[in-house]
Amino acid sequence: MPGTQRSITYAGKSIPFHLSYSKRKSLAIAVHPDGSVVVKAPSGTDENFVAYHVHRRARWIERQLRHFAQFDPRTPKRRFVGGESHLYLGRKYRLKITRSETDSVLLKRGFFHITAVDDKPEHIAALLEDWYRGKAGVYFSQVLEECWQRFQKKGMDKPPLKIRNMKTRWGSFSRKGGITLNLELIKAPRECIEYVVIHELCHLLHPNHGAEFYNLLERFLPDWKKRKHKLEMTLS
Secondary structure (H helix, E strand, C coil), X not given: CCCEEXXXXXXXXEEEEEEEEECCCCCEEEECCCCCEEEEEECCCCHHHHHHHHHHCHHHHHHHHHHHHCCCCCCCCCCCCXXXXXXXXXXXXXXXXXXXXXXXXXXXXXEEEEEECCCCHHHHHHHHHHHHHHHHHHHHHHHHHHHHHHHCCCCCCCCCEEEECCCCCCEEEECCCEEEEEHHHHXXXXXXXXXXXXXXXXXXXXXXXXXXXXXXXHHHCCCHHHHHHXXXXXXX
């Protein structure tokens, strides 16, 4: 993600944050489940002005960090070894790894059955990611199609779908590039994936996160806050 790392000092402690600029009207501060603080500012905004506003929100930032910290470590760093649990659509499945002359991944009876020519963790990780990507391509397309049936209006074209790894976003919307979903979402429950898809579809009518955007999101998903929280708790 383009931008720079900055920090402020609050109550004797340093609060690092990632600062990026874009064509937007207001400054936004977000705290993510991984403990990262992201600040987005209008192009040309003075860094002292940014630091001032981050400092003003420092108490809130610390509350958010403490909230997410209580769930840490929810998911230990993945080692990609036999017996380890991995998520798929909100459920945990353990790895069963067998050396073989061919590579394959099969989900069956509570296990990821992985046969591999090389059982090194990096190779297992690559096989599993390829499997996730294949499933995501099909599943996300189905969810988008179903959500679009509820959303579409005369004269609007369904946006194209892209899937990629993203560090700080579950999804993004671009009028030129369509909807992009984070590959990690394939590990979340369907209701969470639907939340992200509908969130991005709402940007067709309201590009910014203003009151009209949230009114529309509330209309389509009255329980969106619950879904958002579940997503953050599942994949944090």
